[in-house]
Every structure is written in structure tokens, then in C-alpha cells.
Amino acid sequence: MNRNPRTSNCKGFTRAEVLVLIVVFPIFVFDFWFILEAIIRNLPVSSSGVQTARTIAIAEFQYAGDHENRYPDAADGSAQDIAQILTGRGGGPVYISDPSIFYIKGSRERAYGGWWAPPPATGLRQANISYDFAGNSGSGLDTNTPDTMPVVWSTVGATHAPNLRGAGPVAVTLESSMPFGTAGIAVTYKNNSAKFVHEPAGAPNLCAPSYPGCPSATVLPGGG
Numbered sequence: 655m656n657r658n659p660r661t662s663n664c665k666g667f668t669r670a671e672v673l674v675l676i677v678v679f680p681i682f683v684f685d686f687w688f689i690l691e692a693i694i695r696n697l698p699v700s701s702s703g704v705q706t707a708r709t710i711a712i713a714e715f716q717y718a719g720d721h722e723n724r725y726p727d728a729a730d731g732s733a734q735d736i737a738q739i740l741t742g743r744g745g746g747p748v749y750i751s752d753p754s755i756f757y758i759k760g761s762r763e764r765a766y767g768g769w770w771a772p773p774p775a776t777g778l779r780q781a782n783i784s785y786d787f788a789g790n791s792g793s794g795l796d797t798n799t800p801d802t803m804p805v806v807w808s809t810v811g812a813t814h815a816p817n818l819r820g821a822g823p824v825a826v827t828l829e830s831s832m833p834f835g836t837a838g839i840a841v842t843y844k845n846n847s848a849k850f851v852h853e854p855a856g857a858p859n860l861c862a863p864s865y866p867g868c869p870s871a872t873v874l875p876g877g878g
Contacts, residue, residue: 703808703840704848706755710785711805711842713740713749718794720747725805729792733783733809733876741774748775756876758784758808761833763877783876784809784833788818791870799844800866807841807851807860808833812875816860821867824860828852 717740718725728735737756742748750756753774757765766774766782786809788795795803803818810816814827828837828851838852841860851859 703758703834704842704850706758707785707806707808707840707842708846708848710740710750710755711844711846711848714787714805715846716749717747718796721794724794724796725790725799727789727792727794728874731789731792732780732874733785733787734778734780736787736874737778737783738775741778743775753778753782756783756785758833760835761809762831763809763833780876785876786810786815787874787876789872789874790868791872793870795844799868801843801845802861802865803844803868803871804841804860805844808839809876810839811877815873815875818861818871818873819867819869822861822865823863824865826851826860828859 714725714736726736726739728739733756737750737753739746740748740750741753753766756778757763759765761784763784764781766778771777785806787806788803790796790799795805804816810826810828810832814829816824816826818824826839828839830837832839834840836852838850840848840850842848
């Protein structure tokens with residue numbers, strides 16, 4: 655007579671089933687981790703990269719609000735000048751307190767910092783900055799600058815700097831060696847709209863055909 659009918663049909667794993675689990679489970683974990691890693695690796699492309707570009711652009715806008723509506727600029731300068739200005743160069747206001755915002759992890763640029771590093775307002779260099787900036791021949795983007803002007807974008811390098819002076823579409827060459835490790839750039843415009851550009855080479859991927867141009871526009875390149 656069975657005194658415990660509720661457990662009479664319960665069975666444990668057989669040796670064969672245990673062996674299958676031992677073999678299959680690690681494969682499942684590996685596949686899951688591979689997929690998760692790919693998702694994490696692509697997150698900066700779709701979200702944080704664009705948000706960072708927008709944050710930098712907002713800091714420039716705040717600077718303009720304190721300087722007669724003119725964005726930071728430097729004649730014949732580079733992204734180094736913009737980054738130093740925004741971090742308080744010359745004792746000015748600090749609009750960005752963390753210099754690591756200018757660096758994209760995994761890019762060829764070098765992250766700024768360390769106990770030995772001087773204050774970013776004097777120590778930041780072009781090689782620490784993974785972004786390019788639009789300028790206006792040293793006088794700064796102003797109220798006459800079209801809202802569709804790209805203000806800041808993840809660096810395409812000096813050799814691929816876009817020509818922002820003429821009207822019409824503007825294209826940049828996209829390469830897999832760009833900061834995000836993919837052929838694309840994060841860009842924010844003067845109207846504070848932002849996107850991740852990944853259109854093929856030759857397409858008007860930076861400025862639309864309706865872009866009116868800015869005759870005195872310059873590019874202050876970053877990149878190491």
C-alpha cells in the first residue's frame with residue numbers, strides 16, 4: 655500500500671538528462687551573453703552618443719546666453735578651444751564640469767584625467783576630444799546662423815570636415831573607424847534636434863537640401 659500517493663509518480667533526473675543539461679546549458683549561456691553584449695555595445699550608437707552631443711550643444715547654448723547670443727569659437731582653432739572655453743578657460747564660467755564628456759569610449763582619442771592632469775580649462779587637448787564643432791570664423795554662431803546648422807558632431811577628422819558654407823545638401827564620408835566603431839556619427843543642430851547619421855556615402859547625410867548655408871562657417875576639428 656502506498657502511504658504517500660502524491661509523490662508516487664515523481665521522478666528525479668536520469669543520468670542522461672543531467673549530462674544533456676551539463677552540455678546544453680553552457681551553450682545557452684554563451685549565446686545569451688553574446689546577444690546581450692551586442693545590444694550593450696550598440697547602445698551608445700542609438701542613445702547615449704546622441705544625448706551626449708545634445709548635452710554639449712546645450713552647454714554651448716548656455717554660453718551664448720551669457721555672451722550676446724554668440725556660441726564659443728576660436729579663429730583658426732580646434733575642438734580643444736571649445737572644450738577649454740566650456741570648462742572655464744581664463745577663469746570664465748564653467749558650463750561643463752566633467753571633461754570626460756568630450757571622449758567617446760573605444761575611440762582613438764585619449765580620455766582626459768588622472769591625478770597628474772592640470773585643470774581641463776587649460777589641459778584639454780584636441781587628442782582628448784571625440785567631437786567636431788561648427789564655428790563662424792572666430793566670431794561664434796549667432797542669431798543669423800541657420801537653425802539647421804550642425805553645431806557639434808562626433809568627429810569625422812580634419813580630412814573629412816564638411817563644407818558648411820554653401821547652400822544645399824551637405825554630406826560627410828562615413829567610415830567604420832569613426833568613434834563609435836561604426837560608419838556613423840551623432841550630431842546635434844542649432845535648433846537642438848539631434849540624430850545618429852548612418853546614411854551611405856554621397857547622401858546628404860549631415861544637412862538636408864533645404865540647408866541655406868552659412869558663408870563664414872568654419873569647422874573646429876577634434877580627434878587624436
